[in-house]
Amino acid sequence: MVTTTEKKGRFGKFGGQFVPETLMTALNELEQAYEEARQDPSFQEELQDYLHNYVGRENPLYFAKRLSEHLGGPKIYFKREDLNHTGAHKINNALGQVLLAKRMGKKKVVAETGAGQHGVATATVCALFDMECVIFMGREDVKRQELNVFRMELLGATVQPVDSGSATLKDACNEAMRYWVTNVEDTHYILGSALGPHPFPTIVRDFQRIIGDETRRQILEKEQRLPDAVVACVGGGSNAIGMFTPFVEDENVRLYGVEAAGHGIATGEHAAAFADLKEGVLHGSYMYLLQDDHGMVQEAISISAGLDYPGVGPEHCYLHDIGRVEYKSATDEDALEGFKLLSKIEGIIPALETSHAISFASKLAKEMTKNEIMVICLSGRGDKDVAQVRDALGGRVHD
Amino acid sequence: MTKTLQQVIEQKNEQGEKAFIPYIMAGDEGLTHTKETIRYLQQLGATAIEVGIPFSDPVADGPVIEKAGLRALAEGTNLRTILAMLEEIKEDVQTPVILMTYLNPLVHFGLQDFVKAATKAKVKGLIIPDMPLEECDIIQPFLEGTDIALVQLVSLTSSKARIQEIAEAAEGFIYAVTVNGTTGEQRDFQDHVMQHLKEIKSLVSLPVLAGFGISNRQTAEKMSEGIDGVIVGSAIVDALHRKDYDTIEQFFQKEPVETNS
Numbered sequence: 001m002v003t004t005t006e007k008k009g010r011f012g013k014f015g016g017q018f019v020p021e022t023l024m025t026a027l028n029e030l031e032q033a034y035e036e037a038r039q040d041p042s043f044q045e046e047l048q049d050y051l052h053n054y055v056g057r058e059n060p061l062y063f064a065k066r067l068s069e070h071l072g073g074p075k076i077y078f079k080r081e082d083l084n085h086t087g088a089h090k091i092n093n094a095l096g097q098v099l100l101a102k103r104m105g106k107k108k109v110v111a112e113t114g115a116g117q118h119g120v121a122t123a124t125v126c127a128l129f130d131m132e133c134v135i136f137m138g139r140e141d142v143k144r145q146e147l148n149v150f151r152m153e154l155l156g157a158t159v160q161p162v163d164s165g166s167a168t169l170k171d172a173c174n175e176a177m178r179y180w181v182t183n184v185e186d187t188h189y190i191l192g193s194a195l196g197p198h199p200f201p202t203i204v205r206d207f208q209r210i211i212g213d214e215t216r217r218q219i220l221e222k223e224q225r226l227p228d229a230v231v232a233c234v235g236g237g238s239n240a241i242g243m244f245t246p247f248v249e250d251e252n253v254r255l256y257g258v259e260a261a262g263h264g265i266a267t268g269e270h271a272a273a274f275a276d277l278k279e280g281v282l283h284g285s286y287m288y289l290l291q292d293d294h295g296m297v298q299e300a301i302s303i304s305a306g307l308d309y310p311g312v313g314p315e316h317c318y319l320h321d322i323g324r325v326e327y328k329s330a331t332d333e334d335a336l337e338g339f340k341l342l343s344k345i346e347g348i349i350p351a352l353e354t355s356h357a358i359s360f361a362s363k364l365a366k367e368m369t370k371n372e373i374m375v376i377c378l379s380g381r382g383d384k385d386v387a388q389v390r391d392a393l394g395g396r397v398h399d
Numbered sequence: 400m401t402k403t404l405q406q407v408i409e410q411k412n413e414q415g416e417k418a419f420i421p422y423i424m425a426g427d428e429g430l431t432h433t434k435e436t437i438r439y440l441q442q443l444g445a446t447a448i449e450v451g452i453p454f455s456d457p458v459a460d461g462p463v464i465e466k467a468g469l470r471a472l473a474e475g476t477n478l479r480t481i482l483a484m485l486e487e488i489k490e491d492v493q494t495p496v497i498l499m500t501y502l503n504p505l506v507h508f509g510l511q512d513f514v515k516a517a518t519k520a521k522v523k524g525l526i527i528p529d530m531p532l533e534e535c536d537i538i539q540p541f542l543e544g545t546d547i548a549l550v551q552l553v554s555l556t557s558s559k560a561r562i563q564e565i566a567e568a569a570e571g572f573i574y575a576v577t578v579n580g581t582t583g584e585q586r587d588f589q590d591h592v593m594q595h596l597k598e599i600k601s602l603v604s605l606p607v608l609a610g611f612g613i614s615n616r617q618t619a620e621k622m623s624e625g626i627d628g629v630i631v632g633s634a635i636v637d638a639l640h641r642k643d644y645d646t647i648e649q650f651f652q653k654e655p656v657e658t659n660s
Contacts, residue, residue, distance in 0.1 A: 008533070018502055018529045020459045022554040022579055025561070164465065165455065177458045182580040184556060281502045281529065282456060294477035295507030296455040 009198020014314035073365030088380030096207035101188035114169035115306035116148025118192030193236025194313035197284025208242025260302035271300035351380035418628025426476025461583035497524030583633030
């Protein structure tokens with residue numbers, strides 16, 4: 001019901017390969033290499049080995065007893081992607097793609113990063129496999145996430161600040177694509193979210209679906225049944241698509257994606273492409289895209305550097321249109337509340353991105369009963385955000 | 400039926416001359432200025448004029464064109480005002496106008512509405528750098544029966560088979576991208592580029608024009624050898640911005656320039 005292949009690389013009308021001709025050969029090669037790797041037991045074995053011994057999978061599905069009691073609704077479980085090596089789900093995809101790049105004989109890797117989590121994950125796997133690594137990062141994000149910049153440099157990557165446009169994630173994507181066009185013969189682009197031209201949204205989803213596969217197995221072990229609701233935050237949407245994919249056919253499992261509402265949807269200063277529902281083309285993909293009255297891409301606004309992308313992955317667009325996933329949003333303020341709540345009640349400091357999911361889940365919990373089960377994808381840990389949150393709260397946790 | 404753009408290029412070639420297509424950014428210094436620039440380039444003898452539509456995220460362009468686009472956007476330029484400007488001058492501009500635009504402004508405008516408006520404004524060609532062969536069907540049906548040629552790009556990475564496939568669908572001319580990279584990127588054009596251009600020429604029946612990174616008259620002459628002409632973007636945009644009309648006019652001189660100049 002869900003995977004449509006009316007046209008190659010399409011999810012319904014979304015997706016596609018809207019890139020300069022120079023990249024088409026590379027995309028076709030990537031598609032073919034991925035198809036072969038996917039079916040090659042030795043590739044899968046190597047990937048599993050690194051996921052287990054290097055990333056630390058499988059990670060727990062943790063019953064958040066205190067939060068469940070506090071909210072007074074369903075039993076809440078957290079899928080602990082924050083416990084992965086490098087502190088977020090991003091490493092699942094970076095590892096898969098670097099193995100693919102190595103298999104394709106590429107010498108260099110280029111990537112974009114927003115919050116720095118994907119940049120750190122990419123720099124990490126490049127260190128591990130001795131690949132040259134260039135990371136493009138918006139100048140604004142370099143400022144917001146200076147520790148992550150230092151981390152990437154420690155790992156041997158070159159971080160290139162990007163000044164064009166809004167100097168955030170979309171501009172970093174532009175520069176990474178330009179770099180890839182220029183160096184396409186020996187370079188692989190490790191796209192960090194379920195975005196971009198085909199085959200990237202499919203590759204990223206497949207490398208991230210381990211989140212949902214493990215969750216499904218773990219919840220069946222613990223509860224002998226599937227959850228009633230699953231919640232994940234959505235920027236480009238990689239942790240969400242990874243979490244949702246194994247549940248898409250289970251029609252009784254309600255799926256919720258949570259976008260960043262920034263200063264509030266009504267202010268127009270947000271990062272919620274599903275709030276506007278304007279179709280557009282950016283970075284190779286036909287998708288819902290924030291844009292002005294003349295089709296200029298709008299700057300996405302969010303407290304979280306990892307969610308301020310103006311588009312949303314094409315498969316999410318499709319899942320939205322067929323009504324399989326509900327897309328909601330949480331403001332900066334909501335996210336800060338979620339951030340504080342989880343820290344205080346469960347002793348887990350979540351990433352600001354994840355805090356959006358927590359905020360929405362807290363509201364959803366109030367409409368659910370004690371007999372129900374909710375799973376939240378705890379996509380990353382918040383160490384990287386502590387300084388920013390301190391500033392946002394004016395240095396004080398309590399008013 | 401052969402579209403006007405192809406006819407004009409072929410006529411030029413039949414006269415023993417190479418086609419020369421300058422690129423300008425619509426709205427750089429305002430649309431009134433763009434109007435004057437189009438007339439100026441027509442007077443100099445441009446074979447066609449490529450008019451760029453400014454876009455917020457021009458991934459195929461280098462810094463010169465990106466900055467020109469941002470200047471144009473700051474002037475309040477948009478697709479609607481550009482089409483209106485072209486309609487105003489359509490009677491006195493006989494040189495074919497080609498629009499070079501990223502896909503998103505067209506999607507936002509509505510593809511069918513755009514084709515109608517462009518037809519009314521006498522647009523003769525369309526280049527969409529982020530729409531490869533595989534995705535052309537998003538707009539192609541609307542272009543059928545119009546005099547707007549959908550120009551296709553081929554690159555250094557396009558295989559022989561792919562070049563042939565692209566040529567099947569192409570109209571107007573084949574735009575041969577001469578670097579792996581963005582517009583305005585100046586490299587030493589090596590022999591393999593010339594070889595590649597000649598190979599493209601041998602594979603297709605449409606005129607072949609080279610573009611990306613052709614920054615001066617000498618390079619333009621060298622690149623045109625064995626093919627049908629060149630497109631010059633960043634060098635023209637930059638010269639217009641600096642009001643350096645000598646540089647622009649050099650591209651149009653009939654006599655070959657001395658290489659030691």
